[in-house]
Amino acid sequence: MHGEGLTALGAIGLVGVAGVGAQWIAWRMQLPAIVLMLIVGLIFGPVLGVLNPQETIGDLSGPIISLAVAIILFEGGLTLNLRGLRDAASGVRRLIFPGAVLGWVLSVLALHYVAGLSWETSWVFGGIMIVTGPTVIAPLLRQARLARRPAALLQWEAIANDPLGALAAVLAFEIVLVARAAETAPAAIRDLVLGILLATGLGFAVGRGLAWSFRNARVPEYMKVPVIFVAVLGAFSLSDALLHESGLLTVTILGLVLANSRLASLQEVRRFKEHATVLLVSGVFILLAASFDVAALERLDWRAPLFVAVVILLVRPAAVFLSLLGTDIPQKERVLVAFTGPRGVVLMAVAGLFGERLTEAGVADGYDIIPLAFLLVAATVVIHGFSLKPLAQALGLSRAVPGLMILGANRFTLALSEALTKAEVPVILTDTNHYRLGPARQAGVETYSGDILSEAAEHRVELIRYNTLLAASDNEAHNTLVATDLAPEFGRENVWQLRRAREDSPRHALPASLGGRTPLGEKSLGELEGMMAEGWRARVTKLTEEFTFDDWRARQPEALVFAVINDDGLKILGPEDEVKSTDGTRLVALVPPDAAPAIEEEKEAEEREPLPEGSADEEEAAEQAADAEAELEDAEQEAGASDAERRA
Known part of the structure; x- marks a missing residue:
């Protein structure tokens, strides 16, 4: 059977069965679920040709992935309770800023001098590389059972940096357009700042509005989850229409506001979102892996694996150690965070979008970031998927026998x-x-x-x-x-x-x-x-x-x-x-x-x-x-x- 033999309904059903089935097998075999989902997606897609999302699902494939990523980031924001940051607050602030900026600059240098990309492509892709992927971190934390503080550091960094990485890519892309005289610098800066302010304000306003309506019994209990679901999709779509990729920031802020609103019914909503996220992470990973064009890897040379090694062994540790200087975070926890930086769905989705846009803008090597992003995601998912638990146990930050x-x-x-x-x-x-x-x-x-x-x-x-x-x-x-x-x-x-x-x-x-x-x-x-x-x-x-x-x-x-x-x-x-x-x-x-x-x-x-x-x-x-x-x-x-x- 080939991809063209499947109907759209059959493809969606196969994606669901393959994704959830891979997670269940991973649980039974004590394997990293993300690794198994990536392998299953590649087998059904490029290897066997059974699943071809572009042919069976068509133009809906991209919007489906975007909306799924939005819900995943909202659920991540819903876990960011500020009261839970007591012993990790300083570390989280440092990892977000200056950690994100350091990661961006070091990634740009690695992309240009190691991977051989142009400065324009390096600045755009370097911004995307800020993200560490809550879609990957959540399953890994569930398996590794880390101590509270390093788990909080990794979780908050992943969720907060995801929208920041997308916005950094937007900023770099706007600069590329200005450099190529597609628009003026003041106009680009104005649009960017306005879009970010509107995205942040929209997320805050929708979150406060939902909290007020729930607290004052304006929404019946059985409709709370559907209302939240629709509000997330609506806010994401509206914000994205104002500024590309700003919707990620909007839904993250929305989830953060709800998480700290002390709503009595929030626990049930959070559990529903956790279940939905498991389904969405499974589906999105299968779709992305099945959609990947293996032939695109042929454009990469020996520089690509060297670049991945530099990112894992030098760029990520340097950004973490430098950003955490002067904090009270113990050295063991710094080592664990420094050598744990898996990339996931958001990086793949945003890299695919900006790869096409850079190519349309006339950047010769713009499309090369798509296979490079896939290689980075695959390598970090496999390496960190198998190394996080043993590393945590070796450092005394995880319990081998609960x-x-x-x-x-x-x-x-x-x-x-x-x-x-x-x-x-x-x-x-x-x-x-x-x-x-x-x-x-x-x-x-x-x-x-x-x-x-x-x-x-x-x-x-x-x-x-x-x-x-x-x-x-x-x-x-x-x-x-x-x-x-x-x-x-x-x-x-x-x-x-x-x-x-x-x-x-x-x-x-x-x-x-x-x-x-x-x-x-x-x-x-x-x-x-x-x-x-x-x-x-x-x-x-x-x-x-x-x-x-x-x-x-x-x-x-x-x-x-x-x-x-x-x-x-x-x-x-x-x-x-x-x-x-x-x-x-x-x-x-x-x-x-x-x-x-x-x-x-x-x-x-x-x-x-x-x-x-x-x-x-x-x-x-x-x-x-x-x-x-x-x-x-x-x-x-x-x-x-x-x-x-x-x-x-």
């Missing part, structure tokens, strides 16, 4: 968090009562005092360290609220909640969309607390070829299996999950007080391959549990005394 967040401090969660902390699994125990966390702090467990859903927690708790949530507080309604709210963050399959005491009653049963999965044989907190009071305790046991799960189960038939720890991290087990007995797997379980003979045998098995968490004998562990219980009781009594004093 851990567990536990809601609620009590006997059960204290014992569990202590056992996991000794097993070197990242754990954080959260509670709204500061005194209840006292025993956990004394045991060396990381804690957070306050509401985990608060804005303060968003800034103080590194969520990237945890990929699993266990809601186990004594407030069942709060457990359900936290599990439901954080499900999109952790993934619903990784959100767990202890069984509610009255959930079997039809009057108290909740729909499947609320709350989390149920662990520990569907025991409630009351039942688990009773077991802990009787002497049950949490224990981590290593399974080996000589001591398998069947051996462990034969010795402890009454124990409750909670989770397993392997190379993929911590995995909580539900009632239907089975333990795969593999060498090196560690078992997390609650064991009864009468399991002393079995514990001794386990200890002998563990001593063959010693573990930090298995070195304490039964007497020491019992003393630790008793001490922790006494400390918890003292803390509760102290809290009660404090409450009594406040009432008095």
Whole structure:
């Protein structure tokens, strides 16, 4: 089958299936999604000839890509909450200015002296190269799970510099036209400044208008997403009509205004936009890769790969290091940002547009920026796609084994968090009562005092360290609220909640969309607390070829299996999950007080391959549990005394 055999509808369907399918395969195989989408687009397009967007979709291909890029940039602006910039604000300001200007100048020098392009083409393409691509950065950040500050630096730089890069290209192109006497310098400068002011004002006005209408109930809930969608497209089209490529700035400002408007319904809108962005990024990358003319690469010589290497190894690091001089950004984070600069959809789309315009203006090598842009995008996507996660882990800015967040401090969660902390699994125990966390702090467990859903927690708790949530507080309604709210963050399959005491009653049963999965044989907190009071305790046991799960189960038939720890991290087990007995797997379980003979045998098995968490004998562990219980009781009594004093 060839491209001309497809209808427009068939081509759009193929683009959707190929794009989303590539993202799913990348998730399953732990590969960078952008790399796989680029490969799939090239296979369906230039290699097999199955998809030819220019023939099947025709003149609509360009506007579709432009509108998709506009929505992607709006969604990026919607994530730019100024309150989230507290510890990265100075770095972001430096990366945007003077970082963007430094990047522009250094890129121009590389284009002229290394790639061999004319000064006119170099200044236009150098402006476009300011962009680092939110369409690429977002999937990479999702995979690499960076620490908050370097992630904020990369995200803000990518989203803010995208419209700036397009406007820099507009400025350079206007200068080219002035130099060729197509128009006068004052007229070009006037049109450019006026267009930028109108674009910025339009984005601000539309954003404030939407915020006002939502806050004052001028738009019903079910129409908010459609209204935003239409407003984005309308503002983008109007701004672009005033000044080419200024629409990118308009929609970015619009998203930024909405992100900082404190709208109660904004979270649902943001989630919808995230889903839409996944679809659009997939589609746009497939379309651009399938549309690429491989024959255009034949015009490039040995200078092209050398230019790409200079950009990745010299231009990008130099611009970042120079712009961040004098800031409080740690050196490790500077290195990570300096060697992470992937280009994406916006660079390809804008380069294609200005390549044609430079050619029409009589610039001989203007069209050469199109294959050069594709080579730069392909190289940076592949290199940074595979290098970001290992580099972040090597610098200590990413967690190789994410851990567990536990809601609620009590006997059960204290014992569990202590056992996991000794097993070197990242754990954080959260509670709204500061005194209840006292025993956990004394045991060396990381804690957070306050509401985990608060804005303060968003800034103080590194969520990237945890990929699993266990809601186990004594407030069942709060457990359900936290599990439901954080499900999109952790993934619903990784959100767990202890069984509610009255959930079997039809009057108290909740729909499947609320709350989390149920662990520990569907025991409630009351039942688990009773077991802990009787002497049950949490224990981590290593399974080996000589001591398998069947051996462990034969010795402890009454124990409750909670989770397993392997190379993929911590995995909580539900009632239907089975333990795969593999060498090196560690078992997390609650064991009864009468399991002393079995514990001794386990200890002998563990001593063959010693573990930090298995070195304490039964007497020491019992003393630790008793001490922790006494400390918890003292803390509760102290809290009660404090409450009594406040009432008095």
